[in-house]
Amino acid sequence: MKGRYFVLYIAVLIVLTAFFSPLSEARERKEVSVGITLADRKRVAIYLQDCNGIINDNTGKAVESSEGLHVFTWHEEGIKVTGPEADIGVFRGPLTILEGDNFHRVSGAVEGELYRGILRIDKDEKQLYLINILDLEEYLYGVLPREMPPSWGSAGGMEALKAQAVVARTYAVSMSGRHEKYDLCDTVHCQVYGGVGKVLEKREHENTNRAVEATRGQILTFNGKPIEAFYHATNGGYTESPQNVWNPKASYPYLVSKEDPFDDPTNPLRIRDFIVHNRARWQKHLTASTLERLLQGAGFNVGRLSALEVVSRYPSKRVKELLVKGTEGQLSLFREQTRTTFALDSQMYYIQEGDSQKVWLLGRQAVPVATDGLDESKVVTASGIKTLKGKSFFALSASSLERVPQKYFLFTGWGWGHGVGMSQNGAYNRSRCGHCYEEILDFYFSGAELTDDYGR
Ligand SMILES: [Zn+2]
Numbered sequence: 001m002k003g004r005y006f007v008l009y010i011a012v013l014i015v016l017t018a019f020f021s022p023l024s025e026a027r028e029r030k031e032v033s034v035g036i037t038l039a040d041r042k043r044v045a046i047y048l049q050d051c052n053g054i055i056n057d058n059t060g061k062a063v064e065s066s067e068g069l070h071v072f073t074w075h076e077e078g079i080k081v082t083g084p085e086a087d088i089g090v091f092r093g094p095l096t097i098l099e100g101d102n103f104h105r106v107s108g109a110v111e112g113e114l115y116r117g118i119l120r121i122d123k124d125e126k127q128l129y130l131i132n133i134l135d136l137e138e139y140l141y142g143v144l145p146r147e148m149p150p151s152w153g154s155a156g157g158m159e160a161l162k163a164q165a166v167v168a169r170t171y172a173v174s175m176s177g178r179h180e181k182y183d184l185c186d187t188v189h190c191q192v193y194g195g196v197g198k199v200l201e202k203r204e205h206e207n208t209n210r211a212v213e214a215t216r217g218q219i220l221t222f223n224g225k226p227i228e229a230f231y232h233a234t235n236g237g238y239t240e241s242p243q244n245v246w247n248p249k250a251s252y253p254y255l256v257s258k259e260d261p262f263d264d265p266t267n268p269l270r271i272r273d274f275i276v277h278n279r280a281r282w283q284k285h286l287t288a289s290t291l292e293r294l295l296q297g298a299g300f301n302v303g304r305l306s307a308l309e310v311v312s313r314y315p316s317k318r319v320k321e322l323l324v325k326g327t328e329g330q331l332s333l334f335r336e337q338t339r340t341t342f343a344l345d346s347q348m349y350y351i352q353e354g355d356s357q358k359v360w361l362l363g364r365q366a367v368p369v370a371t372d373g374l375d376e377s378k379v380v381t382a383s384g385i386k387t388l389k390g391k392s393f394f395a396l397s398a399s400s401l402e403r404v405p406q407k408y409f410l411f412t413g414w415g416w417g418h419g420v421g422m423s424q425n426g427a428y429n430r431s432r433c434g435h436c437y438e439e440i441l442d443f444y445f446s447g448a449e450l451t452d453d454y455g456r
Pocket of ligand 1: 178179184185186187
């Protein structure tokens with residue numbers, strides 16, 4: 001019976017750990033349970049290898065299984081299990097698939113995803129749940145490559161990967177327990193996790209796995225609690241404090257706004273081979289009508305947009321208050337709203353106004369015209385004025401052509417993301433300049449303490 005062996009194994013492990021810990025300095029293990037997103041919430045297929053066994057957690061007994069593809073389907077009375085050849089039965093569950101010598105091969109969201117650790121299948125009145133229970137360090141193997149390019153580790157960025165590993169571990173520990181049936185989900189809601197990858201396309205990478213191992217158990221704490229370990233792609237040369245982005249009351253002593261020359265695209269320190277993030281500088285050209293649509297989408301209405309005025313900025317030059325003026329009134333956007341409302345890359349920008357040339361008015365005679373590349377342009381058609389979108393054909397008349405100006409706003413900005421906490425690009429430059437991960441974390445989270453054993 002595989003179940004009994006498993007219980008025995010655990011018992012032996014507990015005895016051995018208790019006995020040898022003081023000598024071997026065995027680090028504490030911490031398990032995490034992760035909810036895996038299923039494409040079909042009522043069905044999941046898992047390939048059982050002969051070393052795996054299924055335990056019915058409700059009875060503690062093993063479910064008869066053999067090597068091959070097993071399909072688990074939601075059933076009113078439990079979980080229906082179908083083996084490679086025949087139906088095995090309906091079990092109240094939850095069902096646990098034990099860890100074998102190989103990775104679990106799951107066909108749930110994407111075909112053939114591999115997972116480490118234990119898989120648990122649970123259900124409620126609506127759907128099935130696939131829960132991956134594994135060592136927190138192994139979980140991080142599947143998180144890190146999604147957050148920072150593993151290739152950085154081969155180009156002077158190993159210390160940046162280690163810093164990211166500590167940040168991801170801290171985040172996982174502080175977010176733990178957000179869901180009813182598991183600790184964390186596998187999406188951006190908690191932290192993106194993708195398991196080992198696919199059979200022919202592994203997502204785990206040697207560099208990111210090494211970064212996790214080198215920082216095993218380490219998290220950042222403040223007053224004994226895991227910190228809010230925020231990070232972003234690039235900050236334009238100045239980090240931001242959370243109260244200037246989200247909430248004036250969201251103050252954290254270890255998250256302060258300060259200059260970051262290692263992520264300033266002008267490279268003030270004149271560092272050789274300095275990396276400027278490809279989105280460190282950006283421009284966005286938006287017509288008045290597009291901005292009006294975005295404002296409406298966010299629930300604001302000022303009529304026809306007439307002006308945008310930056311009223312105030314923070315010391316970082318990020319916009320604090322943006323005044324929006326229109327024919328039917330005006331309103332102020334504050335902090336993060338000044339970026340999210342218009343889907344801008346960051347809150348650090350300047351605005352120039354101008355008149356668009358891309359507007360045509362045409363007279364009589366009908367001529368069909370392809371309108372590629374003329375998005376947002378206005379044309380007079382047989383059935384009135386139309387706004388062009390994508391590739392479309394209109395019956396235009398070409399006898400009189402006239403340009404009619406349309407107001408546009410050009411946003412020129414720096415940085416990508418909120419700018420709070422660690423800049424990944426800044427961490428990369430620091431790593432390439434010889435800073436160790438402890439120094440990198442100390443700059444971005446100054447005052448926070450780097451502690452071992454998950455802060456316990
Ligand atoms: Zn979540």
